[in-house]
Amino acid sequence: METVACPGCDLVQRIPPLPPRGKARCPRCGHVLATQSSDPLDRPLALTIAALIVFVIVNTTPMMGLSAVGREASTTLLGGAHQMWLQGREITAAVVAFCTVIAPAVYLLCMLAVLLAVRRPPAPKWVGELLRWAHFMRPWSMHEVLMLGVLVALVKIAQLATVIAGIGMYAVFVLIFLLAAIAVSFDSREVWNRVEWVADEPRPFRRDATSGTEAAR
Amino acid sequence: MNGSALTAAQAGLVSCETCDLLSRAATPAQPGHCPRCGAPLQSRRHQSIQYTWALVIAAAIFYVPANMLPVLTTNTLGSSESDTIMSGVIYLYTSGSWPLALIVLIASIMIPMGKIVALAYLLITVQRGSIKNNRDRSRLYRLVELIGRWSMLDVFVDTFVVALVQLEPLMSVQPGPGVLFFMSVVVLTMLAAQSFDPRLIWDAGRRRQVGHG
Numbered sequence: 001m002e003t004v005a006c007p008g009c010d011l012v013q014r015i016p017p018l019p020p021r022g023k024a025r026c027p028r029c030g031h032v033l034a035t036q037s038s039d040p041l042d043r044p045l046a047l048t049i050a051a052l053i054v055f056v057i058v059n060t061t062p063m064m065g066l067s068a069v070g071r072e073a074s075t076t077l078l079g080g081a082h083q084m085w086l087q088g089r090e091i092t093a094a095v096v097a098f099c100t101v102i103a104p105a106v107y108l109l110c111m112l113a114v115l116l117a118v119r120r121p122p123a124p125k126w127v128g129e130l131l132r133w134a135h136f137m138r139p140w141s142m143h144e145v146l147m148l149g150v151l152v153a154l155v156k157i158a159q160l161a162t163v164i165a166g167i168g169m170y171a172v173f174v175l176i177f178l179l180a181a182i183a184v185s186f187d188s189r190e191v192w193n194r195v196e197w198v199a200d201e202p203r204p205f206r207r208d209a210t211s212g213t214e215a216a217r
Numbered sequence: 218m219n220g221s222a223l224t225a226a227q228a229g230l231v232s233c234e235t236c237d238l239l240s241r242a243a244t245p246a247q248p249g250h251c252p253r254c255g256a257p258l259q260s261r262r263h264q265s266i267q268y269t270w271a272l273v274i275a276a277a278i279f280y281v282p283a284n285m286l287p288v289l290t291t292n293t294l295g296s297s298e299s300d301t302i303m304s305g306v307i308y309l310y311t312s313g314s315w316p317l318a319l320i321v322l323i324a325s326i327m328i329p330m331g332k333i334v335a336l337a338y339l340l341i342t343v344q345r346g347s348i349k350n351n352r353d354r355s356r357l358y359r360l361v362e363l364i365g366r367w368s369m370l371d372v373f374v375d376t377f378v379v380a381l382v383q384l385e386p387l388m389s390v391q392p393g394p395g396v397l398f399f400m401s402v403v404v405l406t407m408l409a410a411q412s413f414d415p416r417l418i419w420d421a422g423r424r425r426q427v428g429h430g
Contacts, residue, residue, distance in 0.1 A: 009351075009418070011419075012223050030352060065381070075381055083379055095372070114254065139411075152309070158380055195254070
């Protein structure tokens with residue numbers, strides 16, 4: 001059993017052994033402390049590789065197109081951000097590119113490196129650093145929001161011209177599912193258990209599960 | 218809470234925000250670094266209340282121009298028409314797609330407003346040392362963290378409308394100054410949610426317990 005402090009309320013508690021797909025919630029504030037995945041490393045690795053392939057498709061194929069009065073136009077994801085930049089909204093363009101291309105790319109590449117590196121424990125120290133990056137990028141990668149945004153844009157433009165949903169949009173749909181599946185199947189505790197420690201001192205706080213005595217120096 | 222409930226801070230321990238390892242703080246003032254992942258340890262997020270207030274106030278200020286200034290300007294053969302976020306919602310509604318109008322209304326107007334109000338409420342109750350509804354306030358915080366990103370919806374909508382509708386000289390759409398402010402509100406409230414430390418909600422009860430005992 002692992003002793004942790006709840007990130008939501010700081011209550012010290014032990015996480016009991018969980019059944020597969022089980023979840024441990026803090027009894028005081030309800031924060032999810034741990035989830036148990038049946039396959040915490042191999043499955044997310046496979047999903048991450050699949051997601052990277054789909055990610056390339058998302059960024060290289062048109063998201064949507066239109067035809068009106070004999071003219072046609074289409075745009076990719078980065079094409080949209082680029083047009084925003086050309087129209088003088090550089091900061092907005094940069095944030096759009098960050099939330100739809102850069103953050104998901106960094107997240108997926110970090111996850112790939114982490115999942116490959118932890119296959120042979122002890123994993124090198126930089127794994128922790130990359131996992132921290134992946135964790136940081138997760139809330140900023142917004143494909144599900146993007147998907148809805150593209151749909152609203154399609155409806156808006158449909159009043160003016162004939163619109164066509166591009167391959168990229170379907171690919172975004174697939175990517176959303178892959179990213180959600182990575183999040184569900186991945187267990188960062190499993191990675192941390194395999195990472196080489198940065199320091200020996202100070203000793204971590206640990207309780208011996210059988211005797212209940214403190215092993216900390 | 219029952220008497221056996223103990224927080225890490227009370228026990229002289231500190232939980233790593235990166236890897237969740239519980240370790241003994243070197244000193245309460247300077248807990249040092251996490252022995253496992255090397256991240257700097259802190260018992261509570263540094264100056265959480267001040268940072269969160271600053272970001273919430275900035276977001277509240279930006280919320281005004283975000284809603285007043287146009288986000289899209291449509292030019293058609295000599296005439297031009299500007300749309301704010303709200304008039305975009307009305308346009309969607311009158312053109313017959315009320316479900317999308319509702320989604321944009323919720324994502325662009327209600328969620329940013331709700332986030333600012335919710336974070337201000339959490340900050341005020343923490344500062345006043347409230348011990349009421351702790352569990353609900355924790356839930357509210359998790360909700361704010363979860364739904365915040367959905368406000369970016371309108372920024373993406375505007376980006377794609379601008380990118381596609383460039384049919385010079387018949388019709389073209391330009392982004393308005395409102396987009397930048399709106400995007401800033403979303404980013405600022407997301408950063409505010411990240412800088413708020415939910416453990417502060419529970420610290421007041423501990424202080425009170427210590428005060429009585």
